[in-house]
Amino acid sequence: MVIEEWKKSGIATKFPTYRNSALITTHSWQKGKRQDDGAEGLWRINDGIYDFTSFIDKHPGGPFWIRETKGTDITEAFEAHHLTTAPEKMIAKYKVRDAAEPRIYTLTLEEGGFYKTLKERVREQLKTIDKRPKKKSDLIHLGLVVSLYLLGIASAKYNSLLALVLASVALCWTVIVSHNYFHRRDNWQMYAFNLGMMNFAAWRVSHALSHHIYPNSYFDLELSMFEPLLCWVPNPHIKSKLMRYVSWVTEPVAYALAFFIQMGTRIFYSLRHTNILYWHDLLPLTIPIAIYLGTGGSLGIWICVRQWLAMTSIASFSFCLIGLNAAHHDPEIYHEGDANREDRDWGLFQVDTIIDRGDLKWSQFLVLTHFGDHVLHHLFPTLDHGLLPALYPVLYQTLDEFKGHLRECNHIEHMIGQHKQLLRIEPNPRAPGAGK
Numbered sequence: 001m002v003i004e005e006w007k008k009s010g011i012a013t014k015f016p017t018y019r020n021s022a023l024i025t026t027h028s029w030q031k032g033k034r035q036d037d038g039a040e041g042l043w044r045i046n047d048g049i050y051d052f053t054s055f056i057d058k059h060p061g062g063p064f065w066i067r068e069t070k071g072t073d074i075t076e077a078f079e080a081h082h083l084t085t086a087p088e089k090m091i092a093k094y095k096v097r098d099a100a101e102p103r104i105y106t107l108t109l110e111e112g113g114f115y116k117t118l119k120e121r122v123r124e125q126l127k128t129i130d131k132r133p134k135k136k137s138d139l140i141h142l143g144l145v146v147s148l149y150l151l152g153i154a155s156a157k158y159n160s161l162l163a164l165v166l167a168s169v170a171l172c173w174t175v176i177v178s179h180n181y182f183h184r185r186d187n188w189q190m191y192a193f194n195l196g197m198m199n200f201a202a203w204r205v206s207h208a209l210s211h212h213i214y215p216n217s218y219f220d221l222e223l224s225m226f227e228p229l230l231c232w233v234p235n236p237h238i239k240s241k242l243m244r245y246v247s248w249v250t251e252p253v254a255y256a257l258a259f260f261i262q263m264g265t266r267i268f269y270s271l272r273h274t275n276i277l278y279w280h281d282l283l284p285l286t287i288p289i290a291i292y293l294g295t296g297g298s299l300g301i302w303i304c305v306r307q308w309l310a311m312t313s314i315a316s317f318s319f320c321l322i323g324l325n326a327a328h329h330d331p332e333i334y335h336e337g338d339a340n341r342e343d344r345d346w347g348l349f350q351v352d353t354i355i356d357r358g359d360l361k362w363s364q365f366l367v368l369t370h371f372g373d374h375v376l377h378h379l380f381p382t383l384d385h386g387l388l389p390a391l392y393p394v395l396y397q398t399l400d401e402f403k404g405h406l407r408e409c410n411h412i413e414h415m416i417g418q419h420k421q422l423l424r425i426e427p428n429p430r431a432p433g434a435g436k
């Protein structure tokens with residue numbers, strides 16, 4: 001089949017089917033991927049087809065990862081989520097046959113390439129580094145969860161705007177710090193992500209399996225889910241004139257409503273198509289309940305609900321302000337349609353789709369609450385953010401060897417860059433790593 005020029009992806013031989021759905025959700029993404037990936041109803045790693053059915057409930061990382069990826073190509077996800085060599089040694093016994101079709105993804109994970117070389121060095125480095133920052137991350141997370149409830153109660157009890165704003169910031173930061181946890185094996189901290197009305201299980205698909213694996217490409221749900229409100233792909237077939245300029249005006253509204261839109265879309269899709277809701281979608285309700293009980297039931301349920309919705313809206317705005325201006329959108333960053341680096345290594349592709357927040361690196365608290373150390377986090381998502389700073393020496397060394405470049409800028413520069421990217425429709429003709 002001939003693909004129209006504008007639909008050609010820099011990382012795959014197909015335009016993803018899910019992008020043609022009327023309503024884009026994690027479920028339509030998974031459904032489309034099952035159609036596109038040539039995994040023959042099972043699991044695909046490189047050119048092999050595997051049947052992991054009997055391993056789903058035995059998986060040390062939790063059943064979710066394997067259950068939800070059935071019918072898809074998991075090559076990159078499998079590589080990025082395991083630092084030990086154990087999983088690689090285990091898969092042979094699950095192999096069923098060779099795949100009938102070539103892989104659609106064109107990024108590579110070769111022995112001796114950037115990612116595998118770096119991973120080997122990181123594995124060695126991890127044996128010697130100080131693990132105490134991991135405990136500090138746990139304390140920061142716990143402190144924020146407790147604060148959001150206490151400040152929420154105080155905001156209602158004393159009718160305090162200051163306490164409301166602080167409670168909202170604590171909620172926003174709780175959600176961001178919980179993201180440090182849902183990339184790993186199941187743990188209690190990941191549930192706190194849901195307090196902001198989004199859901200960690202949905203984000204394990206849209207963020208961990210889609211955005212992290214295929215950032216800034218047609219396969220990245222964190223681009224497509226925002227369209228037509230915000231569009232970062234530099235392509236006039238996707239980004240209309242209206243979208244380019246009006247997005248600057250609609251952006252603050254989209255920010256404040258983002259958490260509600262995510263919940264609303266999931267409810268709507270569940271009613272009309274397939275249920276994508278979980279019991280833990282009810283967790284946000286613990287906030288108005290805590291406010292009600294914490295104020296001794298004296299305020300009435302509607303005031304508690306109003307306080308909770310205000311908190312969620314401010315938290316949603318802050319979350320987008322931080323998250324959408326943290327790493328991925330600037331005309332200097334690779335987006336679908338831009339010229340490709342010659343070396344198709346998956347890890348270098350990650351580096352080319354990110355500019356780190358250089359202004360945060362001195363503080364573990366700020367890194368955790370503002371999506372800091374983003375390049376290393378993308379490359380090794382299961383590692384606690386507290387461990388990442390110790391890995392910079394091997395990252396720099398390996399980047400030098402493979403002509404990669406770790407770029408950094410501050411929040412204001414990111415905000416300016418993100419807005420320029422919303423306007424950009426011309427693909428960047430200069431490939432990353434090609435020199436001046």
Ligand code: HEM
Binds near residue numbers: 052077085
């Ligand atoms: C989409 C595919 C997969 C994903 C996303 C995934 C994800 C994960 C995650 C998040 C962990 C926990 C890491 C941590 O908390 O440090 C983990 C651990 C583990 N997984 Fe998987 N997994 C996948 C497939 C598999 C398969 C196919 C096997 C083997 C047949 C496997 C074997 C293991 C083992 C042995 C561990 C514990 C040791 C280690 O972390 O390296 N996984 N996995």
